[in-house]
Amino acid sequence: MKENRESSSSRENILNKEIHLSDIKNGLNQVREKIHDFGFINSFILKLLAIIIMTIDHIGACIGTTYINGHSYLSGLIPSDTYTLLRSIGRIAFPIFCFMIVEGYFHTRDARKYALRLFVFAFISQVPFSLMTRKAPFAQDASLNVYFTLVIGLVTIMCFEYCLKLYKQSERPRPIFIVIGIITIISTITLADFLRTDYGGLGVIFILIFYFFRDKHLLTFIALYVSIYHLSNDLEMYALYALIPIILYNHKKGPSMKYFFYVYYPLHMTILYFIYAAMI
16 A cells, blocks of 8 residues: 555656646746747848948958958057957847848748859859958958858758758658768868858857757857857857847848848948048
8 A cells, every 4th residue: 555655646746747847848938929029120120230230340340450461450540449349249240140041041932042142142242351351352361251151051951951851751760861961060060161251160050059949049048158158259259149139039021122131241341441442
């Protein structure tokens, strides 16, 4: 009888734990829904905010620096404290672009056309990017602009999703498809570093973090913090502030000005370079 009572008691404890875990999960879902309801920033506003912050960053990068004999130096055209402030604020822009790449993937009708569009503008933007960073149109030591990083990240997601699809559709689970997906991720991160794209492999990691932890803001924060801490510098920690507008995102599109955002990137870098050239 005593053993039966102990057995019954243990079952009740297990049942209570299951109820508590269920309650926690439901509570987290409710919090997530309330955050979505509270959100007032749509896709258009989020992109607009990102390009404004990016422009602030690039004012510092272009006008605040000069490039001599393979090295960047402060140009003296703006105070050093102002330069540091502009670049610190600018760290917020890139995570927002990474987040929007992931959102774009989930909402686009054709991911391949989306990737192709990014790739085309990556080539269009390379000369303006070289002008901004190296003060020359075809500098051999110029890194590849951020569009290349974004397209590599997007293609990585596409490949991993395809591997995941094959894994789910197979008659019996075949871990080889997941292994191929993981190898693809490692390869594309390495490729971004090898090609010296802007933000490199860390940029691809940012995109993957937003993909794997979509709508899981706490896990996103932790993953971003760990990746920045181990793979970047203290200045990049300002990128974590990007999660504030991202959390306030309401998953709505807003006004459609798709090509404006694509064109703005090479256009504003070209304008900034000519402003720099006129000031020196």
